[in-house]
Amino acid sequence: MGLSNLRGVPDWQRRAGPATIIDGKAIAARLRQEVGREVATFTAAGGRPPGLATVLVGDDPASAVYVAAKHRACEEVGIRSFAHRLGADAPSGEVEALIDRLNADPAVSGILCQLPVPPHLDGVALTGRIAAGKDVDGLTVASAGALALGRAGLRPCTPAGVMRLLEEVGVELCGTNALVVGRSNLFGKPMGQLLLAADATVTIAHRRSKDLPLLCRRADVLIVAVGRPGLVQGSWVKPGATVLDVGINRTSDGLCGDVDFAAAAAIAGAITPVPGGVGPLTIAMLMRNTLEAARERQGSERPAVLTAE
């Protein structure tokens, strides 16, 4: 890299590893504190307290753990939370009626339908029933469309969390080569859109992509969300690249990501660990989205100011 290309590049991006380990836990804690302060200011100024409703259908233990963590985060930042739990055999009509009630409830600023739902239900259709203004997971067709068209709207929490991490570590995305591995509606596609909106040159790779190692070696920013432990090897990482590992895999050795962390950390400029990297940002971003939804709603509830002219 010539010296002229280094202007504006943080120190750790100018050299190959050992990488700076990005502390997602600390960044998420700061973000929650920031949201907590803003919630306090918003309510002190007369805003209706933000409220998050969760809908959990069935008894999947992992989902119950995630939902409980979301309620704890609400408590920490001063957001009210309403837990709704339905039996594993709840008919679709019952879940739909609950979502309709929550859509109409003024105390609820955001609604989250925890996925996956039991197989007799259609998770996409249920999520799609959530009013766009309360779609704090950013997963409805309306939210995805707003993102694709560059319009205001609620953004999916994990990709929004990755953007926050990139901002915190000072990565300049404009003109950079960014690779997203994985093309899910939940993560890969919205991640690509957010990077594109930040003027990165974006490639999205998936299970049918040819020569993934080559694509990875070209990436200044490498974001991996596949769900395969150690898929990305250290030798695939471009020296000095920023590597964000979104994968969460439960193995006999505990949680790990999709990137061979030790090998990649020796070459990358900065890297997220698993756990403690991208993961904690998701719930922190959910808190931010719930506050944003409450603010937006407050604005639309305010009566129009009538003037004499």
Ligand code: NAD
């Ligand atoms: P998904 O199963 O919906 O999608 C996986 C994607 O990986 C697909 O697009 C597929 O084409 C691609 N893929 C599969 N094998 C591949 C290969 N060999 N090479 C290249 N691409 C390949 O998964 P998802 O919901 O996007 O989640 C992916 C991972 O990220 C999981 O481990 C999940 O647990 C994790 N995740 C973490 C968070 C968080 O940190 N909060 C949030 C969402 C997802």
